[in-house]
Amino acid sequence: MIEVSAPGKLYIAGEYAVVEVGHPAIIVAVDQFITVTINQAVGTKGSIQSEQYSDLPIRWFRRKGELVLDHRENPFHYILAAIRLTEKYAKEKGHHLSFYDMKVTSELDNSNGRKYGLGSSGAVTVATVKALNEYYQLGLDLMTQFKLAALAHLDVQGNGSCGDIAASCFGGWIAFSTFDHPWVIENFGRLSIAQLVEQDWPGLSIRPLKAPKALRLLIGWTGSPASTSDLVDQVHQSKKAKEQVYQQFLVASKACVEQMILGFETQNVTLIKEMISKNRQLLNELSAMTGVLIETPALKLLCDLAENYGGASKSSGAGGGDCGIVIVDQKTGILPLMSAWEKAEITPLPLHVYTKEEKNES
């Protein structure tokens, strides 16, 4: 039996700007996993079974009174896309395709189907590619696994930076800049999958970062789920009308995240905290410009309370619900904040940053 896991993720900074090539984000992998197992099947029939499919209700909402059901929120599509692409690659490389029973279990979705926003669709895509990499003995390095998972993810989601895929593939803290999407899409039709993943993708950069010892990351959950792809679509639609202010946001976000990366390189927690606050402000400006609600009242409360207790805080990822993050100095006591959150019905998530080395050691 093959069993592999891929971790969830949290965005730390650079959201929205990171969907544009050349604009970095900082992302971490967290120690909650999606696990994929594969068993060789008997005969000529295989199966795919996912907790995320049978046990999770399909979520929907209304826009202008209309029922909206976003298939990009359903993890099963990501599993299928990852299988299709990885098998295409395997076939091009001369591997014989066979039958298997695949099973997916998730720590990233809770039992009543409320998502934490920890990147379960990215993690399931990565875990599926990783499992098939082992099953067919493809010998793919991390970057190639990233590229296959990114292609599968784009196939379903259509938008997004794929930063969640990078965090899930590489683990730890990373600085990520996305690839030139039009270039990849154009070559997707022109080259074979094997040729495409063997190319250097223009713009793509994934760099591990070392967190200062004195840095502590706290995570709060608002309890309300958000649809990343829908929020990204909404920002995308309104950016055309406000091209100039949008460009200013991009320039400012890039400068802010580059400073934050410098904070990591020089182990300067104060600088990192300053840039978290700056990034919060920039996202609030983006929100005002586009009318897309990124920092919801619950996220605002989460962040304001964290600031009252000496932390630097912001929404994580697309916002609109899900989680907020806080950076504090290791020396700062966190209990007063934890009880303030509790009173405000913010759930602290007891997660840790996941790095691959740690897993090998245990």
Ligand code: PMV
């Ligand atoms: O909400 P999350 O954690 O899935 O993060 C989305 C981050 C965005 O920059 C808004 C979109 C993206 O694909 O990078």
Ligand code: MG
């Ligand atoms: Mg989110």
